[in-house]
Amino acid sequence: MARVPEAASVPIVARVRARRRETHDTWTLSIEAGEFAFEPGQFNMLYAFGIGEIPVSLSGDPGAPGPLIHTVRAVGSASQAITRLRPGDPIGLRGPFGTAWPVDESTGSDVLVIGGGLGLAPLRPAIYRLLAERDRYGQIAVLYGTRSPADILYRREIERWRRRLDTAVEVTVDHADAGWHGHVGVVTRLIDRAAFDPDHAVALVCGPEIMMRFAANTLQAAAIAPERIYVAMERNMKCAIGQCGHCQFGPTLVCRDGAVMRYDRVRPLLTVREL
Amino acid sequence: MEIRGLDRLICEHPFFAGMSLDYCDLIGGCARNVRFDTGRYLFREGEPANEFFLIRHGRVALELTAPERGSIRFLTLNAGEIAGVSWLVPPYRWLYDAQALELTRAVSIDGACLRQKAEENHDFGYEMMKRFMTMLVQRLHAAQLQILDVYGARA
Numbered sequence: 001m002a003r004v005p006e007a008a009s010v011p012i013v014a015r016v017r018a019r020r021r022e023t024h025d026t027w028t029l030s031i032e033a034g035e036f037a038f039e040p041g042q043f044n045m046l047y048a049f050g051i052g053e054i055p056v057s058l059s060g061d062p063g064a065p066g067p068l069i070h071t072v073r074a075v076g077s078a079s080q081a082i083t084r085l086r087p088g089d090p091i092g093l094r095g096p097f098g099t100a101w102p103v104d105e106s107t108g109s110d111v112l113v114i115g116g117g118l119g120l121a122p123l124r125p126a127i128y129r130l131l132a133e134r135d136r137y138g139q140i141a142v143l144y145g146t147r148s149p150a151d152i153l154y155r156r157e158i159e160r161w162r163r164r165l166d167t168a169v170e171v172t173v174d175h176a177d178a179g180w181h182g183h184v185g186v187v188t189r190l191i192d193r194a195a196f197d198p199d200h201a202v203a204l205v206c207g208p209e210i211m212m213r214f215a216a217n218t219l220q221a222a223a224i225a226p227e228r229i230y231v232a233m234e235r236n237m238k239c240a241i242g243q244c245g246h247c248q249f250g251p252t253l254v255c256r257d258g259a260v261m262r263y264d265r266v267r268p269l270l271t272v273r274e275l
Numbered sequence: 276m277e278i279r280g281l282d283r284l285i286c287e288h289p290f291f292a293g294m295s296l297d298y299c300d301l302i303g304g305c306a307r308n309v310r311f312d313t314g315r316y317l318f319r320e321g322e323p324a325n326e327f328f329l330i331r332h333g334r335v336a337l338e339l340t341a342p343e344r345g346s347i348r349f350l351t352l353n354a355g356e357i358a359g360v361s362w363l364v365p366p367y368r369w370l371y372d373a374q375a376l377e378l379t380r381a382v383s384i385d386g387a388c389l390r391q392k393a394e395e396n397h398d399f400g401y402e403m404m405k406r407f408m409t410m411l412v413q414r415l416h417a418a419q420l421q422i423l424d425v426y427g428a429r430a
């Protein structure tokens with residue numbers, strides 16, 4: 001897993017350039033932050049001035065210059081304030097932090113990208129990179145599950161990916177009305193239909209923790225070793241630089257040792273209550 | 276033993292992978308080929324559940340109708356899967372609708388006929404139960420995940 005440089009503990013003042021609604025409670029912001037390099041899977045601390053600072057994954061293309069892209073769901077005070085920002089508004093930003101998806105390390109392997117709900121956002125930079133260097137990989141499957149057709153993130157982009165002949169892109173929803181002609185059922189069902197060689201496959205999984213556990217079980221049932229399964233952990237954060245202990249998860253600090261972690265390393269912690 | 280066309284389709288269906296030819300033959304005695312055009316129903320809620328379907332091609336949506344919400348799709352099934360489990364237990368009535376989302380070809384298996392054969396040959400019955408139990412447990416786990424509604428914001 002790639003290690004990444006530690007970043008400053010003082011936010012820079014960046015500016016919102018654009019804001020787009022994705023679903024009823026989720027917006028994508030483009031943020032002007034000057035020169036900025038990051039790896040797929042990393043996150044920034046975004047600061048809504050006077051309200052609060054929260055970790056948010058980078059969800060744009062790591063290979064493309066330009067503004068930073070963050071997709072944010074409004075759940076509480078800080079995320080609501082951030083999703084209400086308008087073009088030109090200032091926002092505090094520090095990062096990038098955290099570990100990266102093992103995209104380069106997966107050269108020569110089949111790659112399964114499995115996202116649930118908002119979990120597609122942290123995976124999108126990995127998908128951009130995989131597709132930009134498509135020849136380096138075997139089969140690539142992007143499997144995405146969400147609650148209903150109205151909750152599908154990045155819909156137009158998914159439609160574009162689906163038109164590619166070299167990549168399997170499948171979307172499923174937990175329930176739908178008769179207007180939806182795609183799959184209905186949990187995302188783990190898509191794993192059974194994907195083509196991959198379990199001995200040479202790597203799985204990148206991101207979504208709610210229960211969904212990741214179910215997905216990891218199904219992947220192991222399909223003979224993918226836990227060392228080849230990566231998950232992104234979510235824990236509340238404060239400093240994001242491994243100092244405050246706020247994000248402690250067993251013996252690990254999610255901000256420093258994650259958020260992307262190998263499943264065999266986190267598995268024993270995932271079923272322990274009150275970590 | 277010579278394998279008849281229908282027995283072969285049964286033996287080749289993933290649900291019956293590894294099943295002995297004798298057993299495929301037994302099932303074949305209860306089976307017929309069926310097809311459903313797009314939009315046609317394999318079965319409808321409330322009707323007697325006399326059969327189940329091995330989907331060979333196509334896609335089937337399981338749905339329930341609720342007042343003011345219309346039909347709610349809760350599962351789609353693809354080639355290689357089974358549609359219909361209500362034939363297994365009394366009162367043998369469908370609890371939901373199954374609609375072909377595209378041209379669907381399947382093998383229909385008569386539930387009463389199969390239950391009779393399972394009564395007469397418990398080894399066969401046990402083999403069938405193991406396969407159905409695996410599928411039912413997988414669907415139960417999936418349904419649990421669906422009910423938890425994990426993608427919503429934490430309350």
Ligand SMILES: Cc1cc2nc3c(=O)[nH]c(=O)nc-3n(C[C@H](O)[C@H](O)[C@H](O)COP(=O)(O)OP(=O)(O)OC[C@H]3O[C@@H](n4cnc5c(N)ncnc54)[C@H](O)[C@@H]3O)c2cc1C
Pocket residue numbers: 043052054055056057058071072073074075076077078079080118121122233234235236237259427428429430
């Ligand atoms: C490494 C990492 C990456 C993240 N990436 C993203 C991202 O790309 N986009 C994004 O929108 N969020 C992301 N999050 C989650 C985000 O940080 C939280 O949603 C945020 O901290 C909530 O803060 P708040 O002040 O808005 O809400 P709080 O006041 O902290 O919480 C308000 C309510 O929302 C609930 N809640 C808190 N967090 C979540 C959550 N994650 N999901 C659902 N409900 C929640 C709480 O239980 C509470 O009921 C990430 C978290 C981590 C650790």
Ligand code: FES
Pocket residue numbers: 236237238239240241242243244245246247248253254255256
């Ligand atoms: S957030 Fe402070 S140690 Fe991780």
